[in-house]
Amino acid sequence: MSARPTALTDPLRNRGTAFTLEQRARLGLTGRLPAAVETLEEQAARSYAQLRRYDTDLEKYVFLDSLHDRNETLYYKVIGDHLSELLPVVYDPTVGEAIKKWSTDYRRSRAVYLSIDRPQDIRASFESLDLSPDDVDLLVVSDAQEILGIGDWGVNGTDISIGKLAVYTAAAGIDPKRVIAVNLDVGTDNELLLNDPTYLGNRHARITGERYDQLIDAYLTTAAELFPNALLHFEDFGPGNARRILEQYREKFRIFNDDMQGTGAIVMSCVISGLKVTKQTFAEQRLLVYGAGTAGTGMADQISAAMVRSGLTTEQARSRVWLIDRHGLVTDDMSGLPDYQQAYARPAAEVADWTRTTDGRLDLVTTIRQVKPTILIGTSTDHNAFTPAVIDAMCAGVDRPIILPLSNPTERIEAMPVDIVPQSKGRALVATGIPVPPVPYDGVDHVIGQANNALLYPGLGLGTIVSGATHVTDGMLLAAAEAVAGQVDPTPLGASLLPDVENLRASSATVALAVARAAAADGVATHAHDDLVQAVQDAMWQPVYPSDIDPT
Numbered sequence: 001m002s003a004r005p006t007a008l009t010d011p012l013r014n015r016g017t018a019f020t021l022e023q024r025a026r027l028g029l030t031g032r033l034p035a036a037v038e039t040l041e042e043q044a045a046r047s048y049a050q051l052r053r054y055d056t057d058l059e060k061y062v063f064l065d066s067l068h069d070r071n072e073t074l075y076y077k078v079i080g081d082h083l084s085e086l087l088p089v090v091y092d093p094t095v096g097e098a099i100k101k102w103s104t105d106y107r108r109s110r111a112v113y114l115s116i117d118r119p120q121d122i123r124a125s126f127e128s129l130d131l132s133p134d135d136v137d138l139l140v141v142s143d144a145q146e147i148l149g150i151g152d153w154g155v156n157g158t159d160i161s162i163g164k165l166a167v168y169t170a171a172a173g174i175d176p177k178r179v180i181a182v183n184l185d186v187g188t189d190n191e192l193l194l195n196d197p198t199y200l201g202n203r204h205a206r207i208t209g210e211r212y213d214q215l216i217d218a219y220l221t222t223a224a225e226l227f228p229n230a231l232l233h234f235e236d237f238g239p240g241n242a243r244r245i246l247e248q249y250r251e252k253f254r255i256f257n258d259d260m261q262g263t264g265a266i267v268m269s270c271v272i273s274g275l276k277v278t279k280q281t282f283a284e285q286r287l288l289v290y291g292a293g294t295a296g297t298g299m300a301d302q303i304s305a306a307m308v309r310s311g312l313t314t315e316q317a318r319s320r321v322w323l324i325d326r327h328g329l330v331t332d333d334m335s336g337l338p339d340y341q342q343a344y345a346r347p348a349a350e351v352a353d354w355t356r357t358t359d360g361r362l363d364l365v366t367t368i369r370q371v372k373p374t375i376l377i378g379t380s381t382d383h384n385a386f387t388p389a390v391i392d393a394m395c396a397g398v399d400r401p402i403i404l405p406l407s408n409p410t411e412r413i414e415a416m417p418v419d420i421v422p423q424s425k426g427r428a429l430v431a432t433g434i435p436v437p438p439v440p441y442d443g444v445d446h447v448i449g450q451a452n453n454a455l456l457y458p459g460l461g462l463g464t465i466v467s468g469a470t471h472v473t474d475g476m477l478l479a480a481a482e483a484v485a486g487q488v489d490p491t492p493l494g495a496s497l498l499p500d501v502e503n504l505r506a507s508s509a510t511v512a513l514a515v516a517r518a519a520a521a522d523g524v525a526t527h528a529h530d531d532l533v534q535a536v537q538d539a540m541w542q543p544v545y546p547s548d549i550d551p552t
């Protein structure tokens with residue numbers, strides 16, 4: 001029996017029909033492939049033509065997922081050649097659909113699974129990868145409690161870690177050999193999954209409290225010990241845990257919470273661009289956040305910090321922020337407010353005369369009429385909450401309101417730009433979390449930037465890796481936000497607030513450079529480079545077949 005054709009089954013080494021005859025002989029693949037020897041370009045053209053035959057994005061997702069598991073170079077070549085078309089397929093919003101069907105449609109998986117029921121297995125689970133301390137740049141972990149805007153999906157949420165990593169590679173050239181996707185399976189409170197015979201995760205309710213905290217601690221400690229240079233990215237944790245983990249461990253480990261810090265920073269980019277149009281400063285802004293969870297309060301933190309940099313005191317900055325959650329405007333007489341909302345709770349006396357709904361809430365339209373926000377952000381998952389009355393109220397308050405309905409996926413968005421732009425008579429400055437086409441209004445195409453953290457976190461990660469930063473500092477986040485905003489001129493009517501996704505690779509390199517410089521300025525960089533621009537370029541993995549092959 002001949003040796004197993006491992007080079008054909010290892011997606012990191014596989015080249016399929018692109019293996020030359022000489023390589024086939026060296027790798028023991030003689031007779032295992034058809035005669036033609038193809039180029040990567042020819043393979044990519046065939047794969048793309050195959051992809052185009054599928055009707056739905058979910059079918060395309062499944063096709064690309066199997067290509068990913070077969071040949072990573074080819075997968076990234078196809079995605080990279082069609083980035084704006086395929087990013088919504090491999091990532092947000094299609095990944096949300098795939099996650100809902102993950103257990104039912106399970107094929108195979110490249111992730112590491114850490115179960116709360118077997119914490120003793122954490123080390124062995126990583127060691128099974130057979131990677132040395134210097135082999136890993138990045139881990140993305142999720143406990144899947146708040147996947148996008150679709151809630152708790154237990155082990156099905158594994159694909160958010162894989163999808164985020166795919167964007168890191170496609171957008172910023174993070175080496176796919178040097179990353180690990182992790183699912184923390186702490187159970188699920190999703191009854192649908194608990195009663196689904198095909199469900200593949202731990203079949204019990206979410207474990208909270210001490211056991212949960214111990215798992216997080218063990219994950220961080222083990223991951224940092226085994227892979228001391230890696231950035232530890234947290235994704236789609238529940239609001240309480242996301243903030244608590246970040247605050248508790250931020251000084252100790254190289255961690256990054258994408259939903260709080262990444263989203264906060266991309267929103268900062270939108271606001272920086274918006275203020276170039278309105279010719280205002282951060283200190284003049286009034287921010288209303290609708291949906292005060294992980295992402296919404298992360299944005300409130302970053303925008304109020306920008307107000308402080310712009311000359312206000314912390315108290316003054318907080319007094320220019322309003323949060324609305326399920327029970328209406330967040331006020332300090334509400335009982336049981338989560339700690340992350342308390343800092344922004346409005347004094348009850350201030351709203352005593354405001355008109356309430358029949359069930360006693362201070363709603364969005366009332367708050368807008370009273371406050372006249374300059375910025376309205378939606379991170380509520382409350383579909384269509386930004387009604388025509390909401391847009392009218394925003395436009396009555398200020399000339400060019402910044403309106404950012406950011407909830408994902410599509411069925412959760414607070415309003416589609418096609419409804420906002422005409423309602424505001426072209427005055428609203430709009431960006432969304434999902435990709436949407438330009439909106440024609442009054443002879444002008446209003447281009448809608450995609451305010452998705454995917455425009456920012458890949459470059460942030462690359463800058464962190466290149467600089468060897470020991471921590472992700474606020475200065476690095478701000479540098480990333482400014483670098484994104486610096487790539488567009490938002491001032492012509494209808495111009496986007498953000499760079500185009502098609503240019504994401506160049507944009508990520510620019511962001512990485514700014515982040516690496518900020519890491520050095522903040523004193524957290526551990527790698528010095530004579531030529532940082534070149535160092536960023538050199539660090540970016542390219543989807544090409546190298547001239548040599550690994551014969552093992």
Ligand SMILES: NC(=O)C1=CN([C@@H]2O[C@H](COP(=O)(O)OP(=O)(O)OC[C@H]3O[C@@H](n4cnc5c(N)ncnc54)[C@H](O)[C@@H]3O)[C@@H](O)[C@H]2O)C=CC1
Binds near residue numbers: 263452
């Ligand atoms: N564009 C982007 O880059 C990002 C977008 N998001 C999106 O933001 C949304 C929220 O995500 P997270 O903050 O992680 O979730 P989360 O669960 O932490 O926060 C959602 C908040 O909205 C509140 N809420 C729910 N229904 C509401 C209603 N009818 N009225 C007012 N508030 C309501 C919830 O009580 C909660 O506080 C999701 O759709 C997510 O996809 C999140 C991160 C990044």
Ligand SMILES: CC(=O)C(=O)O
Binds near residue numbers: 236
């Ligand atoms: C984009 C993202 O991270 C989210 O919707 O959760």
Ligand SMILES: [Mg+2]
Binds near residue numbers: 148235258259
């Ligand atoms: Mg997320």
